[in-house]
Amino acid sequence: MKSKLITLGTGLLVMASPILAQGQKPATSPSDATRLAAAYIAMGIASGLCGLGQGKATASAAEAIARNPGAVAAIRFAMIFGLVLIESLALYTLVITIIAR
Amino acid sequence: MPHELWITQLFNHYLAGPANWLLNAIHFPAQDQGRPWSDWMVCEILVVLFVLVFFGVLRSRLSVDSPGKVQHTMELTYEFIHAQAEEVVGPLGSRYMAFFGTLFLFILFMNLIGLIPGFESPTMYHMVPFGMAVATFIFYHATGLKEHKAGYIRQFLGPMLWLAPLMLLIEIISHTARMLSLTVRLFANMFAGEQVYLTFIALTKVVVPVAFIGLHLFVSLLQAYIFMVLAMVYVGGAISHEH
Numbered sequence: 001m002k003s004k005l006i007t008l009g010t011g012l013l014v015m016a017s018p019i020l021a022q023g024q025k026p027a028t029s030p031s032d033a034t035r036l037a038a039a040y041i042a043m044g045i046a047s048g049l050c051g052l053g054q055g056k057a058t059a060s061a062a063e064a065i066a067r068n069p070g071a072v073a074a075i076r077f078a079m080i081f082g083l084v085l086i087e088s089l090a091l092y093t094l095v096i097t098i099i100a101r
Numbered sequence: 102m103p104h105e106l107w108i109t110q111l112f113n114h115y116l117a118g119p120a121n122w123l124l125n126a127i128h129f130p131a132q133d134q135g136r137p138w139s140d141w142m143v144c145e146i147l148v149v150l151f152v153l154v155f156f157g158v159l160r161s162r163l164s165v166d167s168p169g170k171v172q173h174t175m176e177l178t179y180e181f182i183h184a185q186a187e188e189v190v191g192p193l194g195s196r197y198m199a200f201f202g203t204l205f206l207f208i209l210f211m212n213l214i215g216l217i218p219g220f221e222s223p224t225m226y227h228m229v230p231f232g233m234a235v236a237t238f239i240f241y242h243a244t245g246l247k248e249h250k251a252g253y254i255r256q257f258l259g260p261m262l263w264l265a266p267l268m269l270l271i272e273i274i275s276h277t278a279r280m281l282s283l284t285v286r287l288f289a290n291m292f293a294g295e296q297v298y299l300t301f302i303a304l305t306k307v308v309v310p311v312a313f314i315g316l317h318l319f320v321s322l323l324q325a326y327i328f329m330v331l332a333m334v335y336v337g338g339a340i341s342h343e344h
Contacts, residue, residue: 092285
């Protein structure tokens, strides 16, 4: 119990670390080329990882249907639900690249 | 000057006066007084009118003995939404079916109107899904408050009392993130679908864009369904009696 309090207190103090950035030069805003490059890389990484996640979800759904064909409806619902939620993570990246234009 | 749909041009030509009067009355004057109607507002109002007329006519033609095709389809939809509500929300889920059904059908029709040439999906603009998300937010908190009354706040306070300030902050952020995710999911799917469709029309003018029309159809159905299911999950979380 005491160690939990110590951890919590240390965590809160560490969160005050932005105060060390006082008095330094502010960042310059990026050029158009930098924005485009960042958008390409970000979308590439997001889509790639989304593909991996969705592949894993579909693979385990297909295996579950093969093991238990009676539960197809429930497995299909869980798969579609999972796919849409993973897809939306890649779409957040797309929205950020549109907003940061 | 940005391109307008022909129906928006009609609205702006004939109904610009009433629109400007209404906007001035709520102290939000239009940026371009000559064209206060925007594409998405016009299409959204068209969808509302269509839904009212469709269900009004259906209601007057309901019959137990000889149901028509439309009645069969709507009965199937009703059964589907009822089953989902019972499964996701719990045994009391069918009390809130009016909201879920309206949400599903409204978003579905708004997504599908983009398939008709000359109209576009109002859900392509970020304001419209945001409105749906805000309505869902208000609805599930209102149902939670009605169910638990003052004890509703206990869900946000976490398991132990001394964690309450931290848990409250985390829960507030999580709930606003839910609204953000609902908005962004619907908006980004519709917007990206349209952008990809336009890109492929520019690239290969004839055959390939048909695949994207099919994709738009599939994604419209799926996104409307997912919005409804997530609303059900949130309502189920709000009225749950676990604590």
